[in-house]
Amino acid sequence: MTGQKRQIYRSSWLLALAISQGVLSASADELVPAELADGVARYALDTGHLAPVISLAPTLTGDSADYLRARVLLGSGQTQEAKVLFEEVFASNAHRAESALELARLEAAEGDSSAAVRWYQEANRVGFGEIRQQAVFGLAETARSQGQADSAGQYLASMDDGYWAAVGYMNLAADFAKQDLNPSRALVALRVAMAMAVKDQDRGRSRDLLDQLYLRAGFLSVRTEEYDKATDFLEKVSLESYATPQALYLHGVALSERGNYRAAMQSWHRAKKFPLAFPGVSDAWLGMGRGYDVAGYPGQAGESWLAANAAYEGERVTLGKLAQRIRQDGAYKALVEDARGADAQWFLADSRTLTQPRLAYLLRFLEQPGAQAAVHRVAKLDDLYLTLAGRKHDLDVFIRAMEGHLGEVGSRSGNSARAALVSKHERLSATLAQLREQAAGSGQAGKLGYLERQLRSSAQRFASLDGRAAGHSKAINTQLIQARQLQAATGRLQEQIRQVRVSASAMLDEKALAFVAAEQQRMVHALDKTEQQIAHLYEYLALENIGEGLR
Amino acid sequence: MKTLFGIQKSQHCRISPWNRGLWVSGILAALVTTSVAATSLDEQIERLTSEVTRHSASVHALEQQLLHPVNTRVAVFLTLQNRQALDLDSVELFLNDQPVASHLYSDTERTSLEQGGVQQLFVGNLADGSHQLKAVVNARSANKRFVRRELEHRFEKRSGTLRLQMTLDARAPDYEPDVTFREWK
Structure with a gap:
């Protein structure tokens, strides 16, 4: 063990205990057999319940011990210490690829792309399976973000079929679509991504990704006026997906361009069922009027546009109220907490997800990475606060119980009960000895032997009771002092969290209000368009009336 | 313009x-x-x-x-033997016919168990003597069957911490769930 590692090792684990002045002994290591300790630590890390295993971590042994310790450090917010330990693990014989991948991600998060690339390459070199795929994906993404599409493509070509390669090709297709006027390169990349995504073993993940890919391919086909191809892609999008409203709108566009207005209006009608927050829905409302107009029903067209107008106006009111609630209660409550809908039954949860306006706005808002980070900060702080509230409650209960227990110990003599136990033990021993003489057969002897062992065990415990009881009150007093110190520390930490949450919440509110303002602007544009259409229609009808009058 | x-x-x-x-x-x-x-x-x-x-x-x-005073403490751990054979839905634990723990598994927890994680399913206290542990396992087996099995184990609690490891297994071709118990000293 190197000096630096030893220092981190010591500081991390002693610090965990130092908070209680080193008096609280670790209990998890007494409870968990050494052979199961690795597995218990792994399960706790995977499920995010770190507190019970912090005291277990120093006792871990075996090949995975240092890797698990590094993960505990990372999970408990000690990133720099975790990085050093991951480097040590990488230099050893086990978990080399996992450590390299963690290091690459940490470097990428800190913005050091050359160090990230170095670690991704190491993970690629020593890893296999899913770890290797993630490492090559990381390399491809880094190359892509630096504008090196060819290099990214080479990395992707070396990957196995599956989810990570599919996501890589999808991102590459997005870059091609931005750069090229002709989307053929992007469409080829999307087709490759589709072929890769089909091979993903996780069916749900594969379905979601394929929906995204079909939608993108459909959009590009509409843009290049290849409407048959577009409808083929768009008809493959699932009807319960986040991409459904936009796919329905584009499907309508492709059909209308081929002159099939009736079928186009059916698609738009289905898109209209979704909240206006989703892309394509406001256009679908407009499209309905346009469909009637082109089909020669100006009256119906006018009604459709008026209905669209009313829907947009209603949405502006909803957005205004949402902005007001964000200012009043904060974006986290207005957008995130209230969108959860505590009254939702589990069997309705899926169908509700895409039809609730507030949830739709939340999903749209969370499409921005900055918004995700802002929501994550507030959610994490709330989670920490709740954890501390739970601990505070536990400590209150412990303190009351210990105070009560010390009071009882002081007022209790217990001598008569003790004498009764001694005489009962003697009586039982004598009875057993008598029965032992009369026992016939191995069955009876076995039962008596078991009872004798029980009685002997009780006698031993009784004999050592005085010694143990003497230390008991002292131990409880020490624990009471510790509990009170921990309670005070809980209050201090809660206050710190409250202060940091104010800043995090303000940052989130700012982003959410900007998003709502942009959405309001989008509704204003949609409103302008319908009003323009209605004006054109009235103008046309007026001219028709004049023409008829002249005739 | x-x-x-x-x-x-x-x-x-x-x-x-x-x-x-x-x-x-x-x-x-x-x-x-x-x-x-x-x-x-x-x-x-x-x-x-x-x-x-x-x-x-x-x-x-x-x-x-x-x-959990040391002398009376009992801990039950759950592990999976065959990582592909069963998709665990839930486990209920009864000590002397009293329900003491029940757990509904999320995808993350299931994956962790399949990758060698060990779940500390129950920690409690028991008096010395003979006791009965019953585990009710609900799972989907590799041959796409939903299975619910009750598995029992009798053990003797002596002074000191008792650590019980429950290992869940299912073998081809019928993938019948089976639990083995091991006591750690």
């Missing part, structure tokens, strides 16, 4: 280049400030996470000392 509504006069520059420079630098400064604020906030949150985790560990250790 020709537009949809006829010839439109081209507009002169409304903001002088000097002023534009000031605006651009102002916007950049604001962006940098926001990004720095977010980074410092993230650092504060990371530090708090570290402190809260350590604090929770201390409270947990105290809780274990107070609630």
Whole structure:
């Protein structure tokens, strides 16, 4: 063990205990057999319940011990210490690829792309399976973000079929679509991504990704006026997906361009069922009027546009109220907490997800990475606060119980009960000895032997009771002092969290209000368009009336 | 410039280049400030996470000392033997016919168990003597069957901590769930 590692090792684990002045002994290591300790630590890390295993971590042994310790450090917010330990693990014989991948991600998060690339390459070199795929994906993404599409493509070509390669090709297709006027390169990349995504073993993940890919391919086909191809892609999008409203709108566009207005209006009608927050829905409302107009029903067209107008106006009111609630209660409550809908039954949860306006706005808002980070900060702080509230409650209960227990110990003599136990033990021993003489057969002897062992065990415990009881009150007093110190520390930490949450919440509110303002602007544009259409229609009808009058 | 509504006069520059420079630098400064604020906030949150985790560990250790005296403590651990054979839905645990623990598994927990994780399913206290542990396992087996099995184990509790490991297994071709119990000294 190197000096630096030893220092981190010591500081991390002693610090965990130092908070209680080193008096609280670790209990998890007494409870968990050494052979199961690795597995218990792994399960706790995977499920995010770190507190019970912090005291277990120093006792871990075996090949995975240092890797698990590094993960505990990372999970408990000690990133720099975790990085050093991951480097040590990488230099050893086990978990080399996992450590390299963690290091690459940490470097990428800190913005050091050359160090990230170095670690991704190491993970690629020593890893296999899913770890290797993630490492090559990381390399491809880094190359892509630096504008090196060819290099990214080479990395992707070396990957196995599956989810990570599919996501890589999808991102590459997005870059091609931005750069090229002709989307053929992007469409080829999307087709490759589709072929890769089909091979993903996780069916749900594969379905979601394929929906995204079909939608993108459909959009590009509409843009290049290849409407048959577009409808083929768009008809493959699932009807319960986040991409459904936009796919329905584009499907309508492709059909209308081929002159099939009736079928186009059916698609738009289905898109209209979704909240206006989703892309394509406001256009679908407009499209309905346009469909009637082109089909020669100006009256119906006018009604459709008026209905669209009313829907947009209603949405502006909803957005205004949402902005007001964000200012009043904060974006986290207005957008995130209230969108959860505590009254939702589990069997309705899926169908509700895409039809609730507030949830739709939340999903749209969370499409921005900055918004995700802002929501994550507030959610994490709330989670920490709740954890501390739970601990505070536990400590209150412990303190009351210990105070009560010390009071009882002081007022209790217990001598008569003790004498009764001694005489009962003697009586039982004598009875057993008598029965032992009369026992016939191995069955009876076995039962008596078991009872004798029980009685002997009780006698031993009784004999050592005085010694143990003497230390008991002292131990409880020490624990009471510790509990009170921990309670005070809980209050201090809660206050710190409250202060940091104010800043995090303000940052989130700012982003959410900007998003709502942009959405309001989008509704204003949609409103302008319908009003323009209605004006054109009235103008046309007026001219028709004049023409008829002249005739 | 020709537009949809006829010839439109081209507009002169409304903001002088000097002023534009000031605006651009102002916007950049604001962006940098926001990004720095977010980074410092993230650092504060990371530090708090570290402190809260350590604090929770201390409270947990105290809780274990107070609630589970060493002499009477019993802990039950769950592991999977065959990682592909069963998709665990839930486990219910009964000690002497009293329900003591039940757990509904999420995808994350299931994956962790399949990758060698060990779940500490129950920690409690028992008097010395003979006891009965019953586990009710609900799972989907590799041959796409839903299975519910009750499995029993009798054990003797003596003075000191008793650690019981429950290992769940299912073997081809019928993938019938089976549990083996092991007592750790």
